[in-house]
Amino acid sequence: MKKVLISIFLIGITLTLFGQTSVMLTPSSNISAYTFDGARSGVEKLKMNTYVLGQVGKPGLYVVPDDTDFLTLIALAGGPREDAKLSKIRIVRPSIDEGEKIVWVNLKQYLDTGDPELIPQLQPGDTVVVSGTIFYAFSRIADFLSKVTIALSVYNLVTGL
Template sequence: MKRMISLTLVLLLLLSVSPAQEGSVVSAPRFGGDQLTIPVKVWGEVVRPGIYEVPFEYDLLAVLSVAGGPENTAKLTNVKVLRATRINKDDPIVVYVDLQQYIETGNEELIPEIRMGDTIMVPPKFGKNFVRNFAAVLAIAQSIVIMAYYIDRVLE
């Protein structure tokens, strides 16, 4: 009897959930406790990339801090903020931020506000991709040399 009731409750719960339809609004401000929160996406060279609900008044540094901060491999001179919404028609869709300059000067005017639905992209330094790609090419070259050596030994 208990099993039948549990099964019925689970089925009712599953049937009451409606999936999002195409064109549904996904990002909307919410109240998280006492404050208004907004969804923000953080991609790239941060400790924990992902989608975060952050307080409405957070700036770029605060959001990056929520994501664990930048990795050592992050290129801080070219952080991008992709705007999901524009306040004015002249507002740029992509805002480039030089966090290295902020670190050196402390000029808070360099740090943009974050808006609902923004995507923050922290790119990798050139060296990270270069080392990864160079290591892959080197491994392939090593395999070819070893195969050539063994083929030469077998043919002798």
């Protein structure tokens, strides 16, 4: 009976740790890429959906004015975290003709030089992906291994009784 309960417990932990869902986002041709903000602040602005993923303070969907640049979006998302890889940030840009286009941004070079030409303008549907450094990957692996070790220790403790 104990082994059955332990097995159910370990299966539950495994499903919790490895359970993921996959959602494919496909652009639809009948949906507008912009929304109209109206004259709330006296200035009429078109808004667009952009997404920020990865190593930023607040990843998610951001509805921003159509003249927003990359740096402003990163700032709105809480800025890069300390384990963010600033030299290789991707902007995945949907395109009807080509599918998806990848634009690479080197934010580290911008911070070193201050060259505004390195900061691209955003387009509707852009997804900014800020990857983690190798140290971030190492910490994720170490975290996973510690959870496996704890689960095995609990299993060994219960079956040894």
